[in-house]
Amino acid sequence: MNKPILFLLAALALAGVLLWQTLRDPHASDAAAEPSSAELPKYWDVPDFAFTDQHGRPVGPKDLRGSVWIANFVFTQCTSICPTMSGKMVRLQRALAEPELRFVSFSVDPKNDTPEVLASYAERWSPGETRWVLLATDDAGLERTARAIGVTVEASDDVENPILHSNRFFLIDPRGVVRGVYSSDDDDAMTALQSDADALLEREFPGPRRARAALDGAGLFQAYGCAACHSDAKLAPPLAGLFGRSVALDGGATRVADEAYLEESIVDPAAQLVLGYRPTMPAYGTALGAEELARLVAHVRRLEAPAGAAAPETPIEAKDPVCRMKVTAVSDTPTCEFEGRRFWFCCEDCLIEFQQDPAKFANR
Numbered sequence: 001m002n003k004p005i006l007f008l009l010a011a012l013a014l015a016g017v018l019l020w021q022t023l024r025d026p027h028a029s030d031a032a033a034e035p036s037s038a039e040l041p042k043y044w045d046v047p048d049f050a051f052t053d054q055h056g057r058p059v060g061p062k063d064l065r066g067s068v069w070i071a072n073f074v075f076t077q078c079t080s081i082c083p084t085m086s087g088k089m090v091r092l093q094r095a096l097a098e099p100e101l102r103f104v105s106f107s108v109d110p111k112n113d114t115p116e117v118l119a120s121y122a123e124r125w126s127p128g129e130t131r132w133v134l135l136a137t138d139d140a141g142l143e144r145t146a147r148a149i150g151v152t153v154e155a156s157d158d159v160e161n162p163i164l165h166s167n168r169f170f171l172i173d174p175r176g177v178v179r180g181v182y183s184s185d186d187d188d189a190m191t192a193l194q195s196d197a198d199a200l201l202e203r204e205f206p207g208p209r210r211a212r213a214a215l216d217g218a219g220l221f222q223a224y225g226c227a228a229c230h231s232d233a234k235l236a237p238p239l240a241g242l243f244g245r246s247v248a249l250d251g252g253a254t255r256v257a258d259e260a261y262l263e264e265s266i267v268d269p270a271a272q273l274v275l276g277y278r279p280t281m282p283a284y285g286t287a288l289g290a291e292e293l294a295r296l297v298a299h300v301r302r303l304e305a306p307a308g309a310a311a312p313e314t315p316i317e318a319k320d321p322v323c324r325m326k327v328t329a330v331s332d333t334p335t336c337e338f339e340g341r342r343f344w345f346c347c348e349d350c351l352i353e354f355q356q357d358p359a360k361f362a363n364r
Contacts, residue, residue: 039203040179040196046071046172047148051106051135054119059133061176068200069102070193071170072184073151075109076121077347079328081167083235083280085184087225088169090126091287094223095194097210098201100174103132106145110137112349125228149178169193174204191286217299220292226300229281233315233330236281237274243301248275262297276315276328318343321361322350338362 046061053059070092074082089103107113113121118134126132137145146152151166171180171193179200182193202209221227229236237247242257250273255261265272266288270279288296316329321343327333329344334351336343338358345351354361 040200043178046176046178047145049141049145051137051141052115054115054122054134056115059135064102065176066174067100067102068174068197068204069104069172070197071104071172073106073108073166075107076113076117077109079234083229084282085167086125087282088184088190090225091282092194093126093129093132094212096197097212100205101131101197101201105134107135107137108142110139110142125225171197171200173200217295220296221299224284234328234333237277239300240303249273250275259297259301262300263293266293266296276317320346320350321364322353
């Protein structure tokens with residue numbers, strides 16, 4: 001079968017899934033977000049693939065058989081949708097504690113996302129989570145796998161998304177059959193994914209459900225991905241020493257970082273964007289109970305800046321002249337000057353490429 005026909009079949013299958021998602025939209029029924037007693041639809045088998053995980057081990061579909069798994073496509077240098085997707089992935093890991101559930105992230109950046117880079121990413125986002133498999137891909141294998149599962153992956157001039165890829169999560173059963181597709185930017189769809197995964201686990205592995213462990217504020221800060229984002233000034237503002245300070249918000253307003261501000265920022269981060277930052281973290285209003293929210297706020301309040309530390313810098317919004325990605329530039333962002341102008345870069349590779357022929361990129 002030739003490539004155009006394969007692509008058409010994949011597109012038709014994905015269109016059918018999206019139609020199903022529309023028909024079962026939780027906005028249409030309050031019951032849609034609840035675990036369903038009906039059998040989940042069966043769409044297509046996951047394609048064959050052979051990649052290497054963050055520990056250097058070969059992984060293919062046969063290695064995931066026997067487990068329910070949730071998959072997505074991300075890359076580690078992304079500063080737009082991927083942090084949000086990874087934040088939602090670790091939320092699912094926190095909510096669904098069953099050992100029979102696996103989490104699989106395919107990298108869409110074979111050039112940069114080596115197993116070592118992916119291992120560091122996993123440790124930053126979800127340390128100690130042994131169920132999360134992050135896969136280093138190659139160009140040919142990624143194209144084949146993405147096409148077969150109905151995902152677009154391609155380079156782009158879009159400054160927000162230099163690598164265009166799906167923002168969807170896939171639910172796969174122990175036999176390698178896709179049972180659901182969920183848009184990561186739709187909170188109701190993500191609620192449905194958690195419910196459907198729980199229901200699929202119950203059908204495949206009946207028995208008592210494993211309760212999630214109770215965590216203190218520091219544990220919640222780590223488990224929900226807060227530490228991962230706020231440790232990188234390109235993604236989110238530093239929180240150490242934040243309590244009691246005045247915060248400049250996008251749009252010109254200011255707020256004092258009191259307990260009310262901290263709580264509101266956790267429940268709905270996009271409503272109070274700090275100046276210079278973009279909405280890269282999910283809202284936690286539905287993920288945290290009142291007691292957990294109070295513990296998390298108390299932990300952030302106690303975070304102290306190191307003695308003698310300077311006040312947090314206000315980032316600069318820039319555009320990488322090589323890959324054209326938007327960059328939240330801070331003091332450790334790769335940078336150089338050319339003909340009296342300063343340029344910032346998403347990574348050292350782009351800086352090196354620029355320095356080899358700056359005139360090629362300076363006026364892009």
